[in-house]
Amino acid sequence: MATEIIPPNQITMANFKGRVEPDWCPGCGDYGVLAAVQKALVELQIPQHEVATISGIGCSSNFPGFIETYGMHTLHGRSLPVATGVKMANHALTVLVTGGDGDGFGIGCGHFVHAMRRNVDLTYMVMDNQIYGLTTGQTSPTSRLAMKTKTTPFGNVERPVNPIALALAAGATYVARGFSAEQKHLTELIKNAIQHKGFSFLDIFSPCVTYNHDNTVQWFKPRVKKLEDNPAYDSTNFEAAMEKSQLWGDEIPIGKFYERTDVPTLTELEPVLNPGPLVHQNNRIPAPVAKSFIDELM
Amino acid sequence: MRQSFSIGIGGAAGQGVATPGDIFAKIFSRRGLHLNAYNAYQSIIRGGHTFLTIRTGPDNIPTTNGHLDLLIPLNQDTADRHLRLLTTGGACLFNADLIKPGQSADGVQLCPLPVSKLADISRNKVAQNTLAIGAALSMMGIGFNSLESVLEEQFRKKERAVIDENIALARAGYDYATQNLKPFDHALSLTDARYAVLSGNEAMAMGAAAAGLKFYCAYPMSPATGVLHWMASHARKADIMVRQVEDEIGVINMAIGAAHAGVRAMCATSGGGFALMSEGLGLSAQAEIPVVVIDCQRAGPSTGVPTKTEQGDLWQMLGAAFGDYPRVIAAPLDIADCFTLMPEIFNITDRFQCPGIVLCDLLLAEGRLSVDPAVLDFNPAIDRGEIITSNGEPHDKYLRYKITDSGVSPRVIPGIPGYTHVVSSDEHDEDGILISDAYTNHAKRRAMMEKRMRKMDGIAASIPPPQLRGPATADVTLIGWGSTFGVIDEACELLREQGISVNHLPIRWLVPLHADAILDILNNALHTIIIENNFSGQFARYLRSETSFVATGHIRKYDGEPFFPQHIVDAVKEQLAGTTTLSIPEHEVMV
Incomplete structure (x- = not known):
């Protein structure tokens, strides 16, 4: 059983420094996301051994290698089922899931929808750069119409997925959007998302400096508007969140779109987990129970 | 000659074939009789043709054999398809109001039940089934008492009047048969033993639970769904987290996640679902996270024949996922082995931190067998490795x-x-x-x-090397893997009764394969025949790739139905006579 070796309030950024430096392109938005996640964990004083960071495949999915937690680098698009399995087996862990837009909204989109309807207590952060980077610049599910990439040399004709609206429709209980260049705001959102009981989804603009010349930091900066700056905005109002999710163009909202706290998490709904994390439970079937299983067959 | 008695019950899906089957199975196993049951059915919820065979007897029953002593057709179609299989001494119990049996062989007793006279059929649609069970037990000399208690249990969720009505119906059938029908010539020797009756799916689920499984997830797919059903209904008693997941890709990855977090995790599927899992298998091996996957093979390729059996997935298992990686593949030999294999493969996969595949098939997964309850050991050795x-x-x-x-x-x-x-x-x-x-x-x-x-x-x-069954030297050596164990064993008995010396090499651990031990046995064999339920001889090809050994002959079947002992006996004889080196037995009846 885990015991605390780091005294409270002494968890610092150094605790979360990865064994190797990130090898993302200089200027990549993912650096900002990494720093915000580390800061959030420090501010929440969560020891690194109580955190599992699970990713799929892609530039941003190398994330677990750059932060010192129990990391897991899985298959393309499969981070959410793996993370769900980890959480089911040990719900005492804080489970962070990281990946990109191709990983989450392309190949992994089916799992994305189901993880949200299950309300499994994960924090899913998508570093959305609207392009496939690691495969050197192809269109992604969030690439805008008319965007020219290696696979859309004459301009993209497929409309992009709207991750915020999709998450709302699928029943996510926490839906937010961040921007890697808005560090303080992003850190707060990540803290908030980790503290949320249930599935929290964060779509994070994390511009690709190499392959996406349309949606750059400079492009986003004048457009992003924080929902938190509008005191009238009510993040418990589903219809308002859906309406805001449709905005794109001169004004692109970032911040917490929606949160509801009245839906039990998958963990809470499973009586099998009542005695505590599965991993710490006895793995022997008690003799009277075993006998009852055999008696059914006699 | 093995003493046994076979009952065939057939009808359209939805006519209630399963219930009489369950009742017979309970009665036989409580009267100390062994049994082996196989349900030939179709991928249809209502209609079509379902034919359940239950073979029972005082000694272990390794397989059904295609022979029938008693036929209970619930509709005309079943009578038309199966009556001709009855031979002298056999009987057919049928609803005289509904069914006109055709020509039967000499010495077959046709037993019409006047169902509308014995029961109020306007109220009870399945009255004929219960009447027939009562009549059958009378003719078999098994007595009525055991039936009454089984009916009480079978209908325990219904109201009292329904239970009483069914007991009265069974009694009416029993008494009618006692007064009007000729009992079977040879009554079965009842014993004091009591057996558990279970399917391979139940056995694998329980074996995994016994092995300390804590996480199970799956996507429904015939014929593996029975594992999910057992898990779902027993999860809270067994303290196992059970999830139905959106697809098999999600399934394998969720199981890997749970295994990574430290619990024993498993999933089950059939060939199509396994195909979706294969990338995940590579992750298990590469990340060195142990996970157990059950593949209940059905007739492929593609969606194939969902309700029919085959051993056609071996090469998929051998080649699943790209790259080279350690894996272990084992094929349970019978339904009891479906239980005992599970703790063994969990221990291996935990110790070596790699994926383990249980290569089962529909024949075992959905077939049912009587098993000594002592075999169902819920306290096996558990070795979680380092x-x-x-x-x-x-x-x-x-x-x-x-x-x-x-x-x-x-x-x-x-x-x-x-x-x-x-x-x-x-x-x-x-x-x-x-x-x-x-x-x-x-x-x-x-x-x-x-x-x-x-x-x-x-x-x-x-893992143990395979063992030869029967004499060390014989005129012919039969080689099989997995579920053909029982049918080959019985074929050997029949061949010996006909003066042919034969032994049997069953393979249980497929990967890694004990090539040297197998060669030591086969290099001394005079005539070798590989028997498998697929078209291309998948095991024969694998054996050759691992050992360079080429068998003398092959017996293969890929019509969706399992082998019967007589198929193998006839094929061995034709191959010993030099007529052919590849026999493909015909399945005699449309099921």
Whole structure:
């Protein structure tokens, strides 16, 4: 059983420094996301051994290698089922899931929808750069119409997925959007998302400096508007969140779109987990129970 | 000659074939009779043709055999299809209001039941079924008492009037038969033993529970769904987390996630679902996270014949996922073995931190067998392998993928202070750092590949070599794998009764294969025949690839139905006579 070796309030950024430096392109938005996640964990004083960071495949999915937690680098698009399995087996862990837009909204989109309807207590952060980077610049599910990439040399004709609206429709209980260049705001959102009981989804603009010349930091900066700056905005109002999710163009909202706290998490709904994390439970079937299983067959 | 008695019950799906089958199975097993049951059915919820065969007797019943002593057709179609299979001494119990039996063989007793006279059929649609059960037990000389208690249990969720009505119906059928029908010539020898009756799916589920399984997930797919059903209905008693997942890709990855977090995890599917899982199998091997996958084979390719059996997935298992990686594949030999194999394969996969595949098939998964309850051992040896569970040294000392002589690196369960690390799908160094990008290093890649593959030596040393059954030398050696164990054993008995000396080499552990032990046996064999339920001789090809051994002949079947002993007997005789080296038995009846 885990015991605390780091005294409270002494968890610092150094605790979360990865064994190797990130090898993302200089200027990549993912650096900002990494720093915000580390800061959030420090501010929440969560020891690194109580955190599992699970990713799929892609530039941003190398994330677990750059932060010192129990990391897991899985298959393309499969981070959410793996993370769900980890959480089911040990719900005492804080489970962070990281990946990109191709990983989450392309190949992994089916799992994305189901993880949200299950309300499994994960924090899913998508570093959305609207392009496939690691495969050197192809269109992604969030690439805008008319965007020219290696696979859309004459301009993209497929409309992009709207991750915020999709998450709302699928029943996510926490839906937010961040921007890697808005560090303080992003850190707060990540803290908030980790503290949320249930599935929290964060779509994070994390511009690709190499392959996406349309949606750059400079492009986003004048457009992003924080929902938190509008005191009238009510993040418990589903219809308002859906309406805001449709905005794109001169004004692109970032911040917490929606949160509801009245839906039990998958963990809470499973009586099998009542005695505590599965991993710490006895793995022997008690003799009277075993006998009852055999008696059914006699 | 093995003493046995076979009952066939057939009708359209939805007519209630399963219930009489369950009732017979309970009665036989409580009267100390063994049984083996197989349901030939179609991928249809209502209508079509379902034919359940239950073979019972005082000794173990290794297989059904196509022979019938008693036919209970619930509709005309069943009578038309199966009546001609009855031979002298057999009987057909049928609803005289509904069914006109055709021409039967000499010495077959046709037993019309005047159902509308014995029961109020306007109220009870399945009255004919219960009447027939009562009549059958009378003719078999088994007595009525056991039936009454089984009916009480069978209908316990119904109201009292329904239970009483069914008991009265059974009694009416029993008494009618006692007064009007001729009993069977040879009554079965009842014994004091009591057996558990279970399907292979139930056996695998229970075996896994006994092995300490804590996480099970699946997507429904015939014929593996029975494992999910057992798990779902017993999860809370067994303290197993059970999830139905959106697809098999999600399934394998969720199981891997749970296994990574430190519990024993398993999933089950059939060939199509397994195809979706194969990339995940590679992740299990590469990240060195043990997971057990059951494949209940059905007739393929593609969606194939969902309700029919085959041993056609062997090469899919051998080649599942790209790249070379350690894996273990075992095929249970019978339904009891479906239970006993599970703790063994969990121990192997935990010790060697690799995927383990249980290669079952519809014949075992959905067939049912009487098993001595002592076989269902819920206290088997559990070996979780090298796992670090205590607090450790500072993290920079721990190497998740430490290079060792055995290839096994001690695992740590996430959550323990001092051991944070990354497990990875991309190739990695000893500490889990990816060597696919800036740190690419061919020497490290080679060392990691060799480390992982060294596990195969340890696995081979941990599994027993196959054993020859029967005399050390014989005129002919029959080779099978997995579910053909029972039918080949019985074929051997029949061949010996006809003066042909024969032995049997059943293969249970397919990967790694004990090539030397197998060659020691086969190099001394005079005439070898490989028997398998597929078109291309998948095991024959595998055996040749691993040993260069080429068998004298082959018996194959790929019509969706299992082998019967007589198929093998006839084929062996024609091959010993030199007529052919490839026999493909005909299945005699449309089911």
